[in-house]
Amino acid sequence: MEAANGPDTDLSAPGNQFAQFGAGCFWGVELTFQRIHGVTKTEVGYSQGTVNNPTYEAVCSGNTNHSEIVRVQYDPNQCSYETLLDVFWGRHDPTTLNRQGNDVGTQYRSGIYYYSPEQERAARESMETHQNTVSQNIVTEILPAKKFYRAEEYHQQYLEKGGRFHSKQSGAKGCTDPIRCYG
Template sequence: MSENGSAGANSTRSAIFGAGCFWGVESAFRKVPGVIDAPVGYSGGSVADPSYEQVCSGRTGHAEVVEVEYDPEKVSYDELLDVFWSLHDPTQKNRQGPDVGTQYRSAIFYQDEDQLRSAEASKERAQSALRKSIATEITAAGPFYRAEEYHQRYFEKKGIASCPV
């Protein structure tokens, strides 16, 4: 993929979202028609190639994220943003359900100016429907570090339907 999330004309694009524990986020995005892949990993921090244990320490600055690879002819970035907002409580700072820490923060990592504009507009729309202030950060994407293989498709491997939140 290129820096802007594009692999070329009429090809796939990518989007990076953090919405708490990445297993549930991955599972939900994989069900969206037009999503090709949704590997889990880490982004937004300062440590190269972090391990799960390092990210859980809260000292890397990384969030648990999903890099959604999608076909823009079948699903738009705006539709993915709608899914993102529906998956979690964006008013919680550095937590989702029982998971607490900066690695569980709500975050959109944009890859180009179009994604930035769409993310900001979607945040405004989401905020208009909520009483509490949204804590979601919208930040330029840095490197995405794929999580260890045992985290990929975790629910499928364990036969779990969803997070017990």
């Protein structure tokens, strides 16, 4: 599989599984998942769009229909998919269409992109449960995961590397420090 900046594989480590989530700007979402025990790898990228090998600039133009997503690799013996869903719901506002905070555009939409019927079922049940905790309608899309295009290298672990303000944030497992969206 070709990614935005070179080869990529969909091969997970033995026994691990993949999950994909879109919840606004992928930098903070990635750091949130990095901190979860049982998550063995995170990558930010683009999925659900119509253009092969999209670039960040193309995705931001709004013309590719891609979502900024985090692809999570996790060990289901240490972290359940349901735990990842709980983290997803807690990380963003799933009731705002194509927006998270000041970030506006279809690339910032809320989405759960599943790899199996079991993930789809769990995602739908989780959304139904979460809907009972919020007053507005949830607009999160739940769709099969499409081809994943790994984002440019500078986006990977962006906040852990220091972000825009060169202020590194911890990706350590269990870290509860507040996440600063842009560094």
